Amino acid sequence: MDQATQNLINCRAYQLWETAGQPSGRDTEFWLIAEQEIAPSAKPAESVEARPEPAEMALVA
Template sequence: MHDLEQDKIRDRAYQLWDRAGQPEGREEEFWYAAERELAGKGAGDGSARAAEPEAPPVVPGRLS
């Protein structure tokens, strides 16, 4: 994955996580939601609700 792609994912994941109230321990699920959304697998409307993940995978440290 290119750095520019990762930067976009990181920025979108942060937006989703922030809008959800910055829940502890759920950073990774927002990372994956941002990946899906930016890959065109999300709802396409850019809303945080549409991109909110179904199941939280656990992979610590991605948003750090």
């Protein structure tokens, strides 16, 4: 996915988050919704939960 598409998805996810009342902990949900709206043929992004946290990465490195 190119940078321009990622920027569009980011902006749309932010709009969705604001409209929903800025709830905490739902960033992945809004990103995936925006991704499907902007680039429906794109493969879904890797879930944030599946990615190691920076602290976990530091322990592995």
